[in-house]
Amino acid sequence: MQAEANGINIHYQLTGPASAPVVMLSHCLAGTMGIWDDQIKTLEQQYQVLRYDLRGHGATSAPDNDYSMEMLASDAAALLDALEIPGAHFMGISLGGMLGQNMALLYPEKVSSLILCDTACKIPQETHQDWEERIAAARRHGMAALADGTMQRWLSPEFQKAHPDIAEKIRNMILATPVAGFAGCCRAIRNFDIKNKIGRISVPVLILVGENDPGTPVEMSQEIRDAISGAEMVTLPQAFHLSNIEAAEPFNQTITGFLAKQ
Template sequence: MQVNINGIETRYVLSNEGGGPWLTFIHQLGGDLSVWDQLAGYFRDDYTVLRYDVRGHGNTAVSGQPFSVDDLSNDLAALLDALGAPTTHLVGMSMGGMIAQQFALNHPSRVDTLTIADSAARTLPEGRAVWDQRARTARSDGVAALVPTTLGRWLTPGFQAAHPEAVEQIREVLAHTLPEGYAMACEALRDFDVSSKLGSIRCPTLTVAGRHDSGTPPAATRAIADAIEGAQFELLDAAHLAPIEQSHRFAALLETFLERPV
């Protein structure tokens, strides 16, 4: 399905077989909504599951001008408005986790619960050059040039060897991400910093990290939990895409978390 959100044609998939509460998944940089296929299938009987392609990713159009994570948060708010969702449980991975944090700060009354995986509350000054370099590479050589090193960060060698079909799908989506969409997202993540504001988040929060994540060390995700009162932190035996690599364990954690009394 396509809908125009803030002037951008945006792809989304809505699975509401269960007709239950809204549950929204937000993908990583260089990903698209397909990364959530398995988890969406797990939850669709009990929730109204929404997945969408962030601007410049998948089948969502590239922005005509630079944008911030705050803008990406506003895209999500407009999408929920268009679909008639007053509130949602929110799950974000990596870049999606940054968007989820920003959304929870901007629209606290619309978040039932917040789940953040393999993400950070800010980019440290010494990390800004990494985002600039990735943006330059995407623009000059295409995102395909970043695939080998990115997959090495995203998934452990053991998972890559055991699940070649899943890895190939992730590889294809990454390699075909539009260079300008990827580059502008890199620049948005470079400038992201909500670390001083997280204490104002009051919704139930679960954070999940991969033990072998070299790109976003588990300590960065734990720091989010430490900043939000009552937040839960879990460590999985995975690299950066922990909810995908440990999908059964993540689904069990998320199911338990969503069902706890609020």
């Protein structure tokens, strides 16, 4: 389905019991709402599940300009308004976790709790040039130039070998990402730094991270945990960046246990 929100068309799906609390899911850079396929059946048993394609991804509009994390958070808030949903439990992975932190700071009345997966509260200055190089590669050669390197960070070689169908699905997401959307979101990530603000987040927070995540290592999750009072953190053994896929069963058990307490 499509909704007009914050000046763009946002592609979304809303499933599950109509009277149940809403869990809103936000995906990673170069992904789509399909990143959450392994969570849907579990969550739909007790919650309405709202997942959507971020600005510049999937079937959502992809303006060709720089994006900011505040812009991406305002997209999420505007989608809730368009659907007349007053608030939700918010779960985001990687880029989705970054905008989720901004969501909790900018629109605290809309966030009942926050689940942050394989993400960070600050992108190190020394990686800024890396992000510019990724943008340049995508604009020059298309997303195919980035697919191999991205897959190496996202899923372990062992998992890819054991689940070639899942690996192919994820690779196809990367390849189908609009270059304009990829570039816009890269700039939002490159400029992201709310380390000195996240201590103001007051809703319950759960942090999950893959033990072997090379993109946003465990130390980045520990930094968030230490900054937010009462935040819980769970490390998922052996998983890489997409811990919700590589360690789907313990991931799902952890998030449903957390949500049940809210």
